[in-house]
Amino acid sequence: MIDPDDKAFLTQLFDAAIAAADAETILREHLPDRPKGKTVVVGAGKGAAQLAAAFEDLWGDPVDGVVVTRYGYGASCKHIRVLEAAHPVPDAAGLAASDALIEAVSGLSEDDLVLALITGGGSALLPAPPDGLTLEDEQALNTALLASGAPISAMNAIRKHVSRIKGGRLAAAAFPAKVVTLIVSDVPGDAPSQVASGPTVPDDADQAQALAAMSAWNIDLPAQIVDHIRANPAPGPADPVFAGNEVHVIASARLSLEAAAAQSKALGIPAVILSDAIEGEAREIARMHGAITREVVTRDRPFRAPCVVLSGGETTVTLKGSGRGGRNTEFLLSLAITCEDVGGFTALAADTDGIDGSEDNAGAFANGQSAGRLRAMGHDPSALLAQNDAWGAFDALGDLFAPGPTGTNVNDFRAILIK
Numbered sequence: 001m002i003d004p005d006d007k008a009f010l011t012q013l014f015d016a017a018i019a020a021a022d023a024e025t026i027l028r029e030h031l032p033d034r035p036k037g038k039t040v041v042v043g044a045g046k047g048a049a050q051l052a053a054a055f056e057d058l059w060g061d062p063v064d065g066v067v068v069t070r071y072g073y074g075a076s077c078k079h080i081r082v083l084e085a086a087h088p089v090p091d092a093a094g095l096a097a098s099d100a101l102i103e104a105v106s107g108l109s110e111d112d113l114v115l116a117l118i119t120g121g122g123s124a125l126l127p128a129p130p131d132g133l134t135l136e137d138e139q140a141l142n143t144a145l146l147a148s149g150a151p152i153s154a155m156n157a158i159r160k161h162v163s164r165i166k167g168g169r170l171a172a173a174a175f176p177a178k179v180v181t182l183i184v185s186d187v188p189g190d191a192p193s194q195v196a197s198g199p200t201v202p203d204d205a206d207q208a209q210a211l212a213a214m215s216a217w218n219i220d221l222p223a224q225i226v227d228h229i230r231a232n233p234a235p236g237p238a239d240p241v242f243a244g245n246e247v248h249v250i251a252s253a254r255l256s257l258e259a260a261a262a263q264s265k266a267l268g269i270p271a272v273i274l275s276d277a278i279e280g281e282a283r284e285i286a287r288m289h290g291a292i293t294r295e296v297v298t299r300d301r302p303f304r305a306p307c308v309v310l311s312g313g314e315t316t317v318t319l320k321g322s323g324r325g326g327r328n329t330e331f332l333l334s335l336a337i338t339c340e341d342v343g344g345f346t347a348l349a350a351d352t353d354g355i356d357g358s359e360d361n362a363g364a365f366a367n368g369q370s371a372g373r374l375r376a377m378g379h380d381p382s383a384l385l386a387q388n389d390a391w392g393a394f395d396a397l398g399d400l401f402a403p404g405p406t407g408t409n410v411n412d413f414r415a416i417l418i419k
Helices: 004-019 023-028 048-059 092-105 135-148 152-162 169-174 192-197 207-216 223-231 253-266 282-299 327-338 370-376 381-386 390-397
Strands: 039-044 064-070 081-085 113-119 178-184 246-251 271-273 278-281 307-316 345-351 363-367 412-418
Touching: 004 253, 004 345, 004 363, 004 412, 023 048, 023 246, 039 048, 039 092, 048 064, 048 113, 064 092, 081 092, 092 169, 113 169, 113 192, 135 152, 135 223, 152 192, 152 207, 152 223, 169 178, 178 192, 207 223, 253 271, 253 307, 253 412, 278 282, 282 307, 282 327, 282 345, 282 412, 307 327, 327 345, 327 363, 327 370, 327 381, 327 390, 327 412, 363 390, 370 381, 370 390, 381 390
Parallel strands: 039 064, 039 113, 064 081, 113 178, 178 246, 271 307, 278 307
Antiparallel strands: 307 412, 345 363, 345 412
């Protein structure tokens, strides 16, 4: 069994990371100047509704606008409409929400202000297939991307070319109004254009890069989608419709990991941050973390125990099985196999939005006995990993971590307590 005190300790670190991305706290220092005209709020992502509610409280004056978030992630707003849609595979509600956002910014003047509140998860919540394509085409695109194992930058290079709203197109629709974008980043490196596929922030990825990403990651898409990408370039940052706009990253994995490290120190155990921008296959990243854990436990290097090893970023899972579970639970199952019979450590890996994959858990806890406990129950840990059924593994163990929706999203959170 996993020590309840270890679970409680790691949960406090997770809570500190979430608190560092609290909506009202991060917005307070980034309020834009008030415009001569009206203020219109738009937003998308798993934490967009919480940001919208906090903005209304801080701004004071009535505002118009609409934000879209995942089902079950809403918050109460006085004036801003909060819409909910499906994630990770888009649905008709997301299509209607995209149209509502475009309508909200249409017909504005240069005296007006558009405040865009963007958090992770917005890509799936904003389906807006261009003329000639359908919602079913965009659903097929998203499904293929999620199963590919491609990094977020490759996925977004493709996504933005198959949309009426991504890749800066929402900001273009607001012209000549000024657009101020406030971003809670969930992507490695915190590139603003990568969060939610950049509805208000264009990037330089062109059609050739999108097609190259499809080839590099063996992403097989319907001919009509490929043909559309070839024929329709996305706007670039140099387009004059974006001149004068502002973009600010107001919360990120880096800031949240630093808050978790400070909390660990306050609780009496020093912490080290490996990186806030780790990418790659979840099971492979777990093997790397496992090697570090084993080295600390057996040789007291590169860090001296006791310590907490922290990391963030966005791993991926190439789906080959039919099981359940997200990238954080898959990371932990691979870590448990890698570090079987290594004593003295407990790990938590969780998605900071509160949901990892398609189930209701954010992640799970694991230690050096997790794999052996599964075998004692009649389960083969390696077979579960091959089926991408990490959820089934930790559900059987009773070690799922399910705090519920957090109201923010700053990517993966990994903490390994080595005592």
